[in-house]
Amino acid sequence: MADCRKLRTQVGIVGAGPAGLILSHLLHLQGVGSIVIESQTRRHLEERIRAGVLEQGTVDLLNEAGVGGRMRREGLVHHGIELRFNRRGHRIDMHELTGGRAITVYAQQEVVKDLIDARLQVGGEIFFEAVQAAIQDFEGESPRIRFQHAGEEYEIACDFIGGCDGFHGICRHAIPAGALRCFEKVYPFGWLGILAEAAPASRELIYSHHERGFALLSMRTPQISRVYLQCRPDEDLAAWPDGRIWEEFARRFETVDGFRLNEGPILQKGVTAMRSFVAEPMQYGRLFLAGDAAHIVPPTGAKGLNLAAADARILSRAVADWYRAGATGLLERYSEICLRRVWRAQHFSWWMTSMLHRFDGDDGFDYRRQLAELDHVITSRTAAASLAENYTGLPFDLPGERL
Ligand code: RFL
Ligand code: PHB
Numbered sequence: 001m002a003d004c005r006k007l008r009t010q011v012g013i014v015g016a017g018p019a020g021l022i023l024s025h026l027l028h029l030q031g032v033g034s035i036v037i038e039s040q041t042r043r044h045l046e047e048r049i050r051a052g053v054l055e056q057g058t059v060d061l062l063n064e065a066g067v068g069g070r071m072r073r074e075g076l077v078h079h080g081i082e083l084r085f086n087r088r089g090h091r092i093d094m095h096e097l098t099g100g101r102a103i104t105v106y107a108q109q110e111v112v113k114d115l116i117d118a119r120l121q122v123g124g125e126i127f128f129e130a131v132q133a134a135i136q137d138f139e140g141e142s143p144r145i146r147f148q149h150a151g152e153e154y155e156i157a158c159d160f161i162g163g164c165d166g167f168h169g170i171c172r173h174a175i176p177a178g179a180l181r182c183f184e185k186v187y188p189f190g191w192l193g194i195l196a197e198a199a200p201a202s203r204e205l206i207y208s209h210h211e212r213g214f215a216l217l218s219m220r221t222p223q224i225s226r227v228y229l230q231c232r233p234d235e236d237l238a239a240w241p242d243g244r245i246w247e248e249f250a251r252r253f254e255t256v257d258g259f260r261l262n263e264g265p266i267l268q269k270g271v272t273a274m275r276s277f278v279a280e281p282m283q284y285g286r287l288f289l290a291g292d293a294a295h296i297v298p299p300t301g302a303k304g305l306n307l308a309a310a311d312a313r314i315l316s317r318a319v320a321d322w323y324r325a326g327a328t329g330l331l332e333r334y335s336e337i338c339l340r341r342v343w344r345a346q347h348f349s350w351w352m353t354s355m356l357h358r359f360d361g362d363d364g365f366d367y368r369r370q371l372a373e374l375d376h377v378i379t380s381r382t383a384a385a386s387l388a389e390n391y392t393g394l395p396f397d398l399p400g401e402r403l
Pocket of ligand 1: 014015016017018020037038039040045049050051052053054110130133164165166167168169170191272290291292293299301302303304305306307308325
């Protein structure tokens with residue numbers, strides 16, 4: 001290998017998912033430079049099918065950051081969701097219950113595309129296909145990131161590292177054992193998800209509780225449905241030919257008045273295991289973890305991408321304050337501020353998951369308890385408002401956050 005190429009920036013960022021890209025973009029808007037390294041190709045990131053629901057606060061953030069143009073044109077604004085159980089649907093009017101908040105359905109890979117474009121347009125540096133990444137010396141004041149790219153060895157010297165490399169990345173694992181406390185809950189089920197060329201049979205998302213297991217009807221565009229069903233965590237996709245998938249969906253979304261899903265060619269299929277995970281604190285020295293690198297939620301609350309955006313917002317502000325005024329206050333409180341929101345989202349995601357899924361060994365008690373809870377949510381304005389407030393997202397400026 002030839003000599004090591006030495007680069008210098010203010011913030012070195014590992015990972016070009018939503019957390020890393022939003023961080024890099026917000027830092028740029030505040031006059032702080034960064035370099036992003038990413039192990040995958042640009043194309044892979046722009047095609048990877050993941051989240052779809054953006055909270056009001058995430059939408060506002062992307063708009064304020066000047067990257068919301070296409071989202072405003074192509075995103076689908078939803079004012080409510082449906083909870084379906086006992087073969088009947090019940091609408092939760094989130095807009096009315098929250099005083100005007102909404103969610104926007106806009107695919108994660110579209111957010112990623114918009115952010116990559118915005119970074120590259122102003123000369124932002126992203127190294128795609130960067131392999132063998134390692135982070136060093138972040139306990140002190142001169143952290144470094146080493147990696148290989150196109151057969152060359154690189155080293156980035158920086159003041160801070162943004163560990164935005166997702167749940168399986170290297171940054172969290174680089175923190176010495178004993179400095180982190182990890183909390184984890186693994187659920188005994190997964191989601192089998194499909195993307196299909198079929199008009200969604202409902203204008204809004206349907207969260208369906210069913211004795212055979214949970215199912216969710218979502219969408220990406222007025223022509224493309226995204227549908228999930230609860231399955232085993234290690235479910236074998238080979239056992240799910242398209243016909244069986246549509247049959248199972250038909251059962252789980254069935255209503256007394258004959259609801260029918262629209263079927264169409266299945267474009268993609270996948271199984272996701274479900275877990276809750278939090279690493280505390282989200283900082284070690286000059287290394288700051290953001291997004292899935294620090295926490296994972298089960299997707300039932302649609303919170304993962306939104307938490308990543310919230311972390312990136314707070315971190316960018318904390319770092320910018322440090323460069324502007326030498327202020328360390330927000331940097332020191334980064335973890336505490338983020339974790340408050342993270343645990344709120346953990347509770348909400350766990351609550352939605354346990355209210356809607358079928359648990360093995362359920363003897364009927366839990367099934368009836370779930371129905372009682374769902375009944376409460378649709379009959380009590382207070383309970384419905386709590387769901388709506390959490391689902392559309394708590395405002396960024398939590399009491400005491402003073403941002
Ligand atoms: P990401 O998106 O995983 O990005 C991390 C990036 O780091 C790169 N990387 C490395 N790069 C360089 N060197 C290394 N050693 C590296 N190791 C890793 C990876 O290639 C990757 O590009 O994390 P980030 O940025 O924190 O973003 C988090 C979100 O992606 C995630 O929380 C959401 O997708 C979760 N999620 C949902 N969130 C929502 O807010 N709303 C939803 O509706 C929603 N639905 C979902 C979801 C996640 C799902 N799956 C597949 C887990 C639905 C599903 C099915
Ligand atoms: C999605 O559209 O992918 C989606 C929507 C809502 C969720 C999870 C995933 O709760």
